[in-house]
Amino acid sequence: MSTVLPFRALRPQKNYVREVAALPYDVFEWDEARKIGELNPRSFLHVEKSEIDFSEDTDGDDPRIYATAKSNLERLVREKILFKEGKNCFYVYGQRQGDHDQYGIVACVSIAEVDAGKIKKHELTTVVKEQDRIRNIDTVNANTGLVFCVYSAREAIHRIVEGIIREDPEYDFTFDHGVAHTVWVVRDDQKIEAITKAFLDVSALYIADGHHRVAAAAAIARIRRERNALHKGIEEYNYFMAGLFPHDQVRIMGYNRAIKDLNGLSEEEFLRRIQERFVVSPNVTLKSPSTPLEFGMYLRGKWFKLQVRESELGQKDLIRTLDVSLLQNNVLAPILGIHDPRADKRIKFVGGIRGVTALEKMVDSKEFAVAFSLPPPSLTQLMAVADSGQIMPPKSTWFEPKLLSGIFVHLLD
Template sequence: MAIVKPFRAIRPTRDKAPFVVTRSYEEYSRKERDAKLQFNPFSFLHIINPGFKFDKKVSGPKRFKLVYNRYLEFLEDNILMKDAMRCFYLYQVEKGSLKASGLFCATSVDDYRQGVIKKHEATLKKREELFADYLETVKFNAEPVLMTYEDNPQIASVIAKESEKYPEYEFTTPDGITHRLWLINEQDTVSGLEAAFEDMSNLYIADGHHRSASSDLLAKRMQAKNPEHRGTEPYNFFMSYLIPESEIRIFEFNRMVKDLNGLSKEAFLMQLDEYFRITNKGSSLYKPTKKHHFSMYLDGEFYSLFLRRKIYEFTDALSELDTQILFKTVLEPILGIKDLRNDQRIQYGFGKHNVIRMKDEIDAGNFSVGFGLVPITVDEIKAIADEGLVMPPKSTYIEPKLRSGMAIYEL
């Protein structure tokens, strides 16, 4: 049974919404970020990069306090406002063939602890603690955890009906994505959505594992400080964006490795032959087509690698994952890469044109070999989570990517 609640969001006033919302801070180049900070006084970047006001880089607890101050200023200047009623917020993003409609809501920390909310990635304790420190100081959550749920006719009917109404926001950002937001606060509809989620056994985290873990840590801290803790306080929940499985888009990350771990090209290919049927595809761009099928670019040529199923043993959902297969058959035993997160010899790339970028990087001598994979599926993510397993880093690139500042949850 999943606990999903409406909440009173802090959000941009209608006239300023297109100017407030931002992509994730890390997605901007420094030049682009500085331009937005200089020429757009309403950008949420001013809140998360408060040192810009003083032309000074700040970090740690000092930055956290300044973030809170900028947040209060945005409220005082009526750039942000707080809704009078608790709402579910229907948020739709659309670009080309991508059209995703989901709900901003409050999800339960206790559900996360009990495994109702399931995860498939490991988190780093240091990052958990840092972000919990941040949340404790700024007292708000502006980046939702992206979760998915099994397609549900009742919820789909509500979303379809509500999206026929005139939206609170509707605007298109320079990257070509159209954003629409509706407020759902009619009591029968709200109760129906809550009941529909209560009937679900599980929700699955798609993106935001560290945000979830940090919210759990924060809740433990706040409970310890509150002798009258009842379990209904805002810190017992965290903001999520819930989207049906059918509307999640999953893309693959390619892998590029700087060297062959001291092996010659011929010796490397011979070692690969133990686990793969290898076919030279020449210099034309080549991508894998199905599960357990990989592409490789080496010394100016593409290769097809088909896993020899009689040699490789499948023991659980993780062992069937292509990113794990590549790690266990090539990256670790042959190329000597044991730490996929921190080893500087490996880099990752994603996107429609990444096979071209991978080829260019290798041709330029920046890397020696690259591997292409097919995208992991929602069913594979769920199987990993259901078995309590953890995917290798950079197994999935998931869309939609959500804007910061569209809706804010006060802790």
């Protein structure tokens, strides 16, 4: 059973939505976000990633960063660019990228269900990133970005959404990477009740993107609960804002890797070590694998296909047979000496949306020695890992298209 609630979103006026909307804060390097912010003072990056309003050498813990996020949000409200919905609503959020469509319900979800294990995770959070989101959300007093959640598709929810998207949308615009974003506001009480009831048949929600947002929201709820002598459990801080999408519409792309050096090996020695564990095919044209147990490798201006040898598969458990685990356990750790990819500065993770061209440029620039393209894990694998209570290796999943920030804000009071 999943409890979802309508809420009064703080959101842009129609004529400002494209100007305000921004990709999530964590897909950008500082300099990329800074350029966007300099060109657009209304970009929501000024709220979600307000360090762009300071010099690059500013301490990431500087309280001015979070105070600026708050003042930037207040400015958007004061200038009547954002307004608060008049009543509690659900929202249907549709995205189209090429021939891919997905439609989700934007709602508030109870943090109590995180503690009860009904909202399932597949990756670990880091203390630094979690603290950053805690300070941002607590200072701004709002969930400023959507948590991307997946649920096992239900026909009842599908029928409701199909009916809603036949109506005229509130927003309809095209953004980065050619993605069309369309939003419908669900104000009708009968439809709100139908959505609420339909989700009672959803046994669990799976976090796709937004583990740090969820962890931060849960931490803030605990803090405010302890401070509030009149706590009733229905305060806005007891909920976080999420986009809820059916599993059969969601798309995962590969999360690729680039490595700065060959760990003291020559290219010939490195290839020999690789051939001990993989069947290596040189000069391939298929640079981005789509099937499990295969990888693309870009080295000295050429692409190679790596196929895992049966002898290297080992025990067939959920985690060890993931492609990211096979690459980590057969190449990155034993050959390249990268034992902790979360902390090692020699590895760079490259989201699948950037394509293999980005990998080629990184290696051709000589800043990186080798790059690997990986097939994406399946939603079935992700859900199985989460159901088992296990954790996927770092940077296993790249969901695309991304849910934009700035279209919806959930105020905590």
